[in-house]
Amino acid sequence: MTELPHSIRGAADLLRSRRTSALELTEAALERSHADRHNAWLHLCDERARAQARTADARLKLGDAPALTGIPWACKDIIGTKAIPTTAGSRILEGYVPPYSATVVERLDERGAVMLGKTNLDEFAMGSSNENSAFGPVKNPWRTDRVPGGSSGGSAVAVAAGEALFALGTDTGGSIRQPAALCGVVGMKPTYGRVPRWGVVAFASSLDQVGPFTNTVEDAAIVCEAIFGKDPNDTTMVTEFPDDDLQTDLEKGVKGMRLGVPKEYFSLKGMEPGVERAVRAALKVLEREGAKLEEVSLSLTDHGLAVYYIIQPAEASSNLARYDGIRYGLRVEGPNLLETYRRTRGKGFGPEVKRRMILGTYALSAGYYDAYYVKAQKVRTLIKAEYDRVFEKVDALVTPTSPTVAFAIGAKVNDPLAMYLNDVFTLPVNISGLPGISVPCGFSDGLPVGLQIIANSYQERTMFRVAAAYERATPHHLARPEVKAA
Amino acid sequence: MAIDRSVVEKAAGLARIALTPEEVERFTGQLSVVLQAVERLKEVDTEKVSATASVLPILDVMREDEVRPGLSVDEAFANAPRGGRDGEFFRVQQVLEDRP
Numbered sequence: 001m002t003e004l005p006h007s008i009r010g011a012a013d014l015l016r017s018r019r020t021s022a023l024e025l026t027e028a029a030l031e032r033s034h035a036d037r038h039n040a041w042l043h044l045c046d047e048r049a050r051a052q053a054r055t056a057d058a059r060l061k062l063g064d065a066p067a068l069t070g071i072p073w074a075c076k077d078i079i080g081t082k083a084i085p086t087t088a089g090s091r092i093l094e095g096y097v098p099p100y101s102a103t104v105v106e107r108l109d110e111r112g113a114v115m116l117g118k119t120n121l122d123e124f125a126m127g128s129s130n131e132n133s134a135f136g137p138v139k140n141p142w143r144t145d146r147v148p149g150g151s152s153g154g155s156a157v158a159v160a161a162g163e164a165l166f167a168l169g170t171d172t173g174g175s176i177r178q179p180a181a182l183c184g185v186v187g188m189k190p191t192y193g194r195v196p197r198w199g200v201v202a203f204a205s206s207l208d209q210v211g212p213f214t215n216t217v218e219d220a221a222i223v224c225e226a227i228f229g230k231d232p233n234d235t236t237m238v239t240e241f242p243d244d245d246l247q248t249d250l251e252k253g254v255k256g257m258r259l260g261v262p263k264e265y266f267s268l269k270g271m272e273p274g275v276e277r278a279v280r281a282a283l284k285v286l287e288r289e290g291a292k293l294e295e296v297s298l299s300l301t302d303h304g305l306a307v308y309y310i311i312q313p314a315e316a317s318s319n320l321a322r323y324d325g326i327r328y329g330l331r332v333e334g335p336n337l338l339e340t341y342r343r344t345r346g347k348g349f350g351p352e353v354k355r356r357m358i359l360g361t362y363a364l365s366a367g368y369y370d371a372y373y374v375k376a377q378k379v380r381t382l383i384k385a386e387y388d389r390v391f392e393k394v395d396a397l398v399t400p401t402s403p404t405v406a407f408a409i410g411a412k413v414n415d416p417l418a419m420y421l422n423d424v425f426t427l428p429v430n431i432s433g434l435p436g437i438s439v440p441c442g443f444s445d446g447l448p449v450g451l452q453i454i455a456n457s458y459q460e461r462t463m464f465r466v467a468a469a470y471e472r473a474t475p476h477h478l479a480r481p482e483v484k485a486a
Numbered sequence: 487m488a489i490d491r492s493v494v495e496k497a498a499g500l501a502r503i504a505l506t507p508e509e510v511e512r513f514t515g516q517l518s519v520v521l522q523a524v525e526r527l528k529e530v531d532t533e534k535v536s537a538t539a540s541v542l543p544i545l546d547v548m549r550e551d552e553v554r555p556g557l558s559v560d561e562a563f564a565n566a567p568r569g570g571r572d573g574e575f576f577r578v579q580q581v582l583e584d585r586p
Contacts, residue, residue: 095565096565097564097565099557099561099562099564099565100557192540192541192542193541193542193544206539206540206541232549235544235547236540236542236544236547237542237544237547238542238544239544239547300530302526303526303527303529303530305523306523306524306525306526306527307527309520309523309524310524310527317501321502324502325567326567326570326576326578327565327566327570327576328565328566328567329565329567330567331567331568331570333579336579336581337578337579337580337581338502339504340579341502342502342503342504343504345501345502345503345504346503346504346505347504349503351509351512354498354503354505354509354513355513355516355517357498357501357503358494358497358498358501358503358513358517359497359517359520359521360501361497361498361500361501362493362497362517365496365497365500372524374537375527375528375532376524376527377537377538377539378530378532378535378536378537378538379527379530379532379535380537380538381532381535381536381537381538382530382532382535384538384541414516416516416519416520417519417520417523420520432541433541433542457541
């Protein structure tokens with residue numbers, strides 16, 4: 001099978017020098033995606049992709065085409081796509097075909113990017129292993145008996161296995177960064193409120209953001225530039241949009257920058273020694289590049305998990321109330337309307353979604369609302385304040401993305417708390433609304449490890465600057481799994 | 487906090503989710519473990535702290551009230567469950583009793 005170029009930037013150069021065409025790239029990507037053996041895709045839309053590629057080729061001939069013109073990409077199946085099935089990984093939405101596209105999809109369409117299809121995910125993005133999909137688990141291309149992480153597992157795999165040049169995912173507590181780490185690619189969650197969520201299936205609305213999976217840091221900045229910015233259809237966005245040119249500082253290096261190393265991120269029980277080794281080695285690299293490392297304290301890190309597992313299911317239980325079998329999706333009729341609701345939702349939702357609905361409903365119910373939901377919102381205030389204080393002293397934080405490498409499929413499915421612990425390093429970033437990126441930083445037992453870089457709100461440029469400096473100094477982002485054809 | 491089956495049954499009722507007895511049993515154990523873990527929040531003093539619902543400092547977001555194209559009736563009904571459309575209405579089961 002033909003290999004895709006390593007990066008968007010590389011492909012864009014080939015397209016402009018006529019050494020390849022958008023149609024050729026698209027055919028190669030479709031061939032590789034159809035041969036995928038990791039269950040990464042739920043739907044491939046060949047004809048639509050070819051039509052987009054032909055249009056892209058015409059546009060490239062005219063010159064002045066945007067960087068993403070003709071670039072094949074993969075869309076997490078929680079992002080609505082007009083006339084293309086969108087399931088959110090759930091039986092309750094099986095067969096649902098949105099009558100409109102999400103703003104992020106429209107923006108990529110306008111720029112001439114070529115959407116190959118929709119990728120597998122944990123049902124409604126609830127999971128850290130992609131085992132909660134109603135359409136079967138996704139396998140990690142580095143070792144197929146391992147999970148790819150989640151919830152955007154299919155998107156991570158599509159990029160890691162060289163099937164697409166970038167992918168979109170959503171990140172509510174780590175659902176982009178954690179699978180990126182476990183699959184050895186770049187994954188980035190923007191500052192809360194920078195990317196429109198119009199047309200994206202809502203999970204936990206005070207935490208969800210859309211973001212990219214890519215092979216390089218520069219590519220992540222290119223995709224972010226395309227999807228960032230105000231949308232009149234989304235009322236939950238920031239009103240000011242600073243530094244839209246996200247590539248400006250990529251080459252600047254880290255010399256003289258102050259990077260914080262939160263000690264609580266290294267004292268977690270359950271952190272694998274191989275992960276710690278790889279991350280400590282990455283810190284040394286950044287130091288050698290001229291950064292000043294400072295140990296900082298984020299004392300509430302441990303409590304982030306508790307805050308997250310109250311707020312997130314509470315918001316989800318409210319958002320998912322809309323799946324009632326009346327206007328769209330599955331309907332299982334009972335003897336009366338109430339029974340129809342109960343049976344539809346009992347049949348349509350998988351176990352993890354049910355657990356979170358019950359947990360969220362309980363935390364919001366009379367008598368428990370103050371003790372759980374309001375308490376968690378108050379601790380959220382304190383966690384955010386702790387990050388605010390740390391960012392008075394340092395430019396960015398450098399941490400592990402996940403405490404472990406990819407674990408065995410089936411290892412944690414019956415232990416929700418063990419599964420939730422995967423997100424302990426990523427979810428405080430959502431709680432605080434900050435931007436975070438995971439970049440490959442080596443291997444432990446032959447499986448990829450991710451380095452997380454967190455910046456203050458709206459400081460994506462600083463985050464990309466540190467990530468790019470690390471990437472330039474190491475070869476880890478070039479490593480690719482050996483992918484066997486089906 | 488350890489919870490018993492009745493708590494799970496009550497919350498599932500409020501969430502309008504039918505559970506099998508096996509699910510009630512399993513979720514009771516699993517959610518007890520999760521609730522015990524979140525109990526730790528009690529250790530944090532929040533007496534003088536206000537709650538954060540969103541990290542964005544936004545209040546009212548306005549836009550011009552302009553006429554824009556929307557979905558056609560057929561588009562809006564295109565995903566209705568089988569038998570769920572009746573002309574320009576979604577068909578649902580009767581909720582009010584007939585008058586005597």
